[in-house]
Amino acid sequence: MNWDCLIVDDEVELAKATCEYFEMFGLSCAVVTNSDDCVMFMENNQVKLILLDINLGNDSGFELCKALRKNTDVPILFISARQSDDDVLIALNIGGDDYIKKPYSLSVLLAKVKVIIKRYDGVGQKNRSSDEVSLQSDGPDRCGNLRIDKDAMKVYRNEEDVGFKTKEFKLFLYLYENKNRVIAKDELFAKIWGDAFFSDGTLNVHIRKIREKIEENPNQPQLIKTIWGIGYMFETQENQ
Structure with missing residues (x-):
């Protein structure tokens, strides 16, 4: 039922x-x-x-x-x-x-x-199909030692699967696809969770888990930067 x-x-x-x-x-x-x-x-x-x-x-x-x-x-x-x-x-x-x-x-x-x-x-075929369309790509993207496989919804660090959960991957991917742009928390809530009811704690914990999986030093992140009072930014070189 x-x-x-x-x-x-x-x-x-x-x-x-x-x-x-x-x-x-x-x-x-x-x-x-x-x-x-x-x-x-x-x-x-x-x-x-x-x-x-x-x-x-x-x-x-x-x-x-x-x-x-x-x-x-x-x-x-x-x-x-x-x-x-x-x-x-x-x-x-x-x-x-x-x-x-x-x-x-x-x-x-x-x-x-x-x-x-x-x-x-x-959350049956309709939503799964929508997700598949939004995540389709011609092949994996690369950013430094990261390889992003959108079709498989996986990220590899030094060719090892970092083990993202579904929500972590979607949050990572949104930040990555909007790299070098400051993204407000409200935008992340709307795009990833679909509403603005979630607490900052929810977002902060997901960001921390992502950093632990992709950053050399999660306490001094080089990729996902906190923009105090606003949100976050995936910062990388344009040629990556």
Whole structure:
């Protein structure tokens, strides 16, 4: 069965209230309360977005996210009462797409979810075909010790696959194809995530992961430069 949203949260009343609110506005929504039920649900259903709590009784939302990321690129939004920056960074580093702190506004959460689902709606042949067209090339591009294979959605550093995830590759490619141009954060959110609802933390973590995979020294990046207060720029020589 196909669903718009799966809520994974052991706060049953809050999860059910959120689910009912979503359904009032036309979204199909399901609720599970633990990791095992989530894994089973995902094996038998298709979802467009997951809202995932960190504390799931005896289970960890962090560990569940890691397990899910082995098999799916479905957007995962963490929802948690935990407020520390460390928790936010962990969530984004392990594959979360955003972090929403409880208590949350149902109307704001709904708006965020609807925009993301619209972006990912029809993640079947229609969207895959669109991605394939946008990434098609006559052959691999080269930039220093990097080789970019758009058709395979891979980047090689010294001929070794750097292991980009889908979102990392798309962000890298957009920066690369607009090299030597300052790109505002809002433009990156719009082009890569499809909306402006994501936090700066989401973008910052993705940039850091990319730098760790392509830069000689990620702490002193030579390719992807931070333009403070604006955004980022892929800086390289014109003849590369």
